[in-house]
Amino acid sequence: MNFDLTEEQEMLQQSLGSLLENEMPINRLREVFDGDTGDDPDLWKSLAELGVAGLAIGDTYGGAGLEILDLAVAAETLGYHCAPSPFLGHVLAAVAIEAGGSEEQKKKWLPGLATGDQIGTIALAEAEGRWQPEEWKLAASNTISGVKDFVPSGRLSTLMVVGLEDGQLGVVETRSDGVTLEEVDGADRSRRMDLVTFADAPCELLANGKEAALRLRNVGLVLCAADAFGGSQRLLEMSVEYAKTREQFGVTIGHFQAMKHQLANMALDVEPNRGLYWFSAYAQDHEPGEADRVASIAKAHITDRFMQVARDAVEAHGGLGFTWECDVQMWFKRAMFDRAFLGTPSQHRSRSADLASW
Amino acid sequence: MDLSYGSEMEDFRDEVSSFVESNWPIKSVEGEEEISFERQASMFRERAIEKGYLYRSIPQKYGGSEQDADVIKAQIIREEFSRKWAPAEARGIGTMMLVPTLLEKGEEWQKDRFVRPTITGELTWCQGYSEPGSGSDLASLKTRGELQGDEWVINGQKIWTSGAHMADYMFCLVRTEPEASKHAGISYLLLDMKQPGIDVRPLRMMTGSSDFNEVFLNDARTPKDWIVGKRGEGWTVSRTTLKHERNSIGGAQQTRSALAGLVKLAQESELNGRPAIENAEIRQRLSVLEGYVKAHQYSGYRQLTQDAKGGDAGIINMMMKLFSTEIGHQVSGIAMDLLEEEGLLSAGNSELGSRSSSSQGWIAQYMYSLGIAIAGGTANVQRNVIAERGLGLPRDAAANRSPGK
Numbered sequence: 001m002n003f004d005l006t007e008e009q010e011m012l013q014q015s016l017g018s019l020l021e022n023e024m025p026i027n028r029l030r031e032v033f034d035g036d037t038g039d040d041p042d043l044w045k046s047l048a049e050l051g052v053a054g055l056a057i058g059d060t061y062g063g064a065g066l067e068i069l070d071l072a073v074a075a076e077t078l079g080y081h082c083a084p085s086p087f088l089g090h091v092l093a094a095v096a097i098e099a100g101g102s103e104e105q106k107k108k109w110l111p112g113l114a115t116g117d118q119i120g121t122i123a124l125a126e127a128e129g130r131w132q133p134e135e136w137k138l139a140a141s142n143t144i145s146g147v148k149d150f151v152p153s154g155r156l157s158t159l160m161v162v163g164l165e166d167g168q169l170g171v172v173e174t175r176s177d178g179v180t181l182e183e184v185d186g187a188d189r190s191r192r193m194d195l196v197t198f199a200d201a202p203c204e205l206l207a208n209g210k211e212a213a214l215r216l217r218n219v220g221l222v223l224c225a226a227d228a229f230g231g232s233q234r235l236l237e238m239s240v241e242y243a244k245t246r247e248q249f250g251v252t253i254g255h256f257q258a259m260k261h262q263l264a265n266m267a268l269d270v271e272p273n274r275g276l277y278w279f280s281a282y283a284q285d286h287e288p289g290e291a292d293r294v295a296s297i298a299k300a301h302i303t304d305r306f307m308q309v310a311r312d313a314v315e316a317h318g319g320l321g322f323t324w325e326c327d328v329q330m331w332f333k334r335a336m337f338d339r340a341f342l343g344t345p346s347q348h349r350s351r352s353a354d355l356a357s358w
Numbered sequence: 359m360d361l362s363y364g365s366e367m368e369d370f371r372d373e374v375s376s377f378v379e380s381n382w383p384i385k386s387v388e389g390e391e392e393i394s395f396e397r398q399a400s401m402f403r404e405r406a407i408e409k410g411y412l413y414r415s416i417p418q419k420y421g422g423s424e425q426d427a428d429v430i431k432a433q434i435i436r437e438e439f440s441r442k443w444a445p446a447e448a449r450g451i452g453t454m455m456l457v458p459t460l461l462e463k464g465e466e467w468q469k470d471r472f473v474r475p476t477i478t479g480e481l482t483w484c485q486g487y488s489e490p491g492s493g494s495d496l497a498s499l500k501t502r503g504e505l506q507g508d509e510w511v512i513n514g515q516k517i518w519t520s521g522a523h524m525a526d527y528m529f530c531l532v533r534t535e536p537e538a539s540k541h542a543g544i545s546y547l548l549l550d551m552k553q554p555g556i557d558v559r560p561l562r563m564m565t566g567s568s569d570f571n572e573v574f575l576n577d578a579r580t581p582k583d584w585i586v587g588k589r590g591e592g593w594t595v596s597r598t599t600l601k602h603e604r605n606s607i608g609g610a611q612q613t614r615s616a617l618a619g620l621v622k623l624a625q626e627s628e629l630n631g632r633p634a635i636e637n638a639e640i641r642q643r644l645s646v647l648e649g650y651v652k653a654h655q656y657s658g659y660r661q662l663t664q665d666a667k668g669g670d671a672g673i674i675n676m677m678m679k680l681f682s683t684e685i686g687h688q689v690s691g692i693a694m695d696l697l698e699e700e701g702l703l704s705a706g707n708s709e710l711g712s713r714s715s716s717s718q719g720w721i722a723q724y725m726y727s728l729g730i731a732i733a734g735g736t737a738n739v740q741r742n743v744i745a746e747r748g749l750g751l752p753r754d755a756a757a758n759r760s761p762g763k
């Protein structure tokens with residue numbers, strides 16, 4: 001029994017962390033957050049150089065051949081830094097192609113994704129919040145027509161994995177004819193989204209798309225949970241720091257017991273979730289019997305707690321906390337994304353109850 | 359990360375499991391009288407000690423099995439024993455709190471005399487810490503102990519003393535150095551409960567039963583050497599015990615079985631003529647709860663891993679009690695809704711006789727979850743610890759100022 005990260009995973013976290021500290025310090029983050037594209041191509045280049053783009057892609061295709069837990073560890077660190085990057089959509093597209101592509105398809109797409117020269121994303125959501133493979137209606141064929149909503153980093157992407165009827169998956173090259181993108185007015189400006197319209201756009205079905213779609217969903221849930229854990233940890237630290245410096249009534253506000261208890265409660269909403277996100281990620285490769293349920297449980301629970309911690313963090317910062325100028329708001333919106341993307345906590349709670357045959 | 363126990367440990371598991379299989383329950387010889395449950399349990403424990411499965415941290419000369427510390431083995435033993443409902447270590451407060459303290463801080467003769475009969479259950483103990491004026495601020499306690507010749511003479515009052523009405527002995531905190539500062543004036547004494555200077559009066563709990571008591575000490579006496587640690591070291595000595603108590607309350611296993619029990623209750627109860635488990639709101643609430651239960655479970659795994667490696671899981675160690683008591687509140691809240699009109703019943707300790715023992719069991723738990731939240735450090739005190747020691751926020755000004763004796 002060794003329920004802990006490996007040294008390599010800790011090193012990944014450290015080197016990714018210091019990369020982000022150097023290249024995406026908070027003033028730079030603010031620029032990107034407030035900028036037009038919500039992206040920093042130089043950062044993506046550095047992430048790719050570190051191997052983040054191909055972390056879980058097999059080494060035969062030029063990736064590092066690591067596991068979902070490694071992806072999750074990276075996601076935690078990116079969430080901690082509120083890092084703007086196409087990471088989420090990109091690694092999910094790679095996971096889907098790796099799981100569902102024919103040998104030929106993998107050879108065609110994975111090497112480019114592994115180096116980060118190609119940027120992948122996923123196009124899943126349909127009208128009325130249809131995120132799940134069982135709900136997709138877009139007709140599967142060699143050309144597709146229809147709409148996909150809330151596609152993360154759509155305009156940065158070069159290819160997208162699209163959810164299709166009967167739980168199939170197809171790959172569409174973003175720059176082909178018949179694909180138009182329109183930015184969504186999203187809250188999380190560190191991960192912009194697009195509304196994508198397909199009009200007879202060329203599409204290639206994945207050989208084993210149905211199975212891959214299920215893995216894609218689970219891994220997506222796990223990565224939202226991991227991002228949420230990292231983000232909530234950061235908000236806790238920011239709030240504790242503020243309580244140690246801001247003075248009222250002649251003392252730092254951290255002297256007041258009401259503040260201390262509020263912060264202790266926040267900590268209680270953060271720290272116990274570390275093991276839960278670890279296990280949900282680990283299960284994807286090692287505990288197939290638990291993988292589905294625990295992915296939904298982790299996503300529902302941790303993103304829900306992240307949202308609560310974000311609300312508490314705003315309050316802990318007083319009037320400043322309510323401003324655009326205060327950094328808290330960027331993580332608040334990160335929390336909104338993690339919470340609603342791929343389905344809300346209550347949807348995933350229903351799913352986990354169903355899966356338990358309660 | 360590797361959640362398997364490894365082949366060596368799986369062999370160990372097989373060994374434990376076949377031991378339990380062939381030794382529990384203890385079969386009576388045909389034609390002879392049935393062996394009582396208590397007798398079976400103590401026979402089983404003897405055999406388990408011989409195999410090195412129980413009382414592993416306790417030296418053989420005091421009745422333990424003296425095994426090297428191995429949290430993984432200990433965990434496997436717990437799992438295999440509970441799988442077959444076999445008796446584990448007797449969980450009295452003496453075993454849980456006094457014995458570890460004696461082993462760490464006691465004199466040789468004290469270990470010799472008290473450890474063995476305590477773990478076999480021959481000797482029972484109660485914990486005399488809290489006083490009417492000293493609860494969260496325990497170090498402000500006022501019960502006095504004065505050395506007169508070869509004896510300590512003790513005067514004062516203890517309160518909320520669980521099991522004092524049945525206990526043979528008490529381990530208690532007493533102020534023996536009135537001139538010293540608040541914490542440095544306290545000693546840790548052992549005391550025979552069956553003596554004229556001690557008057558135990560039961561207190562009725564909100565559940566209706568009487569498990570705790572007031573204990574009045576009027577010239578109660580105990581020999582000079584029935585002190586653990588030196589004079590004035592009692593506060594430090596008692597910290598060893600409180601640590602043990604906190605670990606035991608934090609067990610994630612309990613919250614998992616509480617959730618399982620609740621799901622079963624929801625499957626067996628009806629709401630609006632349908633099984634309650636089909637009700638969307640109930641399903642949501644159970645799932646919300648499961649998020650916390652799983653977080654608790656994997657935090658326990660983290661602690662276990664760090665304990666096995668000699669590492670430190672960090673701030674989570676300070677959170678387990680509060681986290682599990684908050685889960686306990688949620689569990690009992692959902693249970694009360696599932697009971698519907700049976701939520702009108704008592705906790706089942708009245709003279710009227712029980713009307714529905716399963717519902718009344720849940721109602722008792724609804725109340726007991728509060729007792730657990732209060733005993734051994736209230737929720738607010740836990741938050742103080744998390745904030746001050748865990749997050750590094752300033753110590754409480756009032757608590758620092760209180761001379762409190």
Ligand SMILES: Cc1cc2nc3c(=O)[nH]c(=O)nc-3n(C[C@H](O)[C@H](O)[C@H](O)COP(=O)(O)OP(=O)(O)OC[C@H]3O[C@@H](n4cnc5c(N)ncnc54)[C@H](O)[C@@H]3O)c2cc1C
Nearest residue numbers: 485486487488493494518519520729732733734735736738
């Ligand atoms: C079921 C049960 C069994 C028990 N068994 C035993 C036993 O066997 N032996 C024994 O010695 N004791 C026992 N106790 C006593 C228990 O340890 C005390 O009740 C507990 O430590 C709280 O002390 P108190 O009751 O004096 O409450 P108080 O300390 O008066 O607390 C009252 C309220 O004030 C709050 N409060 C106090 N100080 C602070 C602070 N600094 N910051 C914020 N809030 C604060 C508390 O959180 C609480 O909400 C038992 C209690 C219960 C409920």
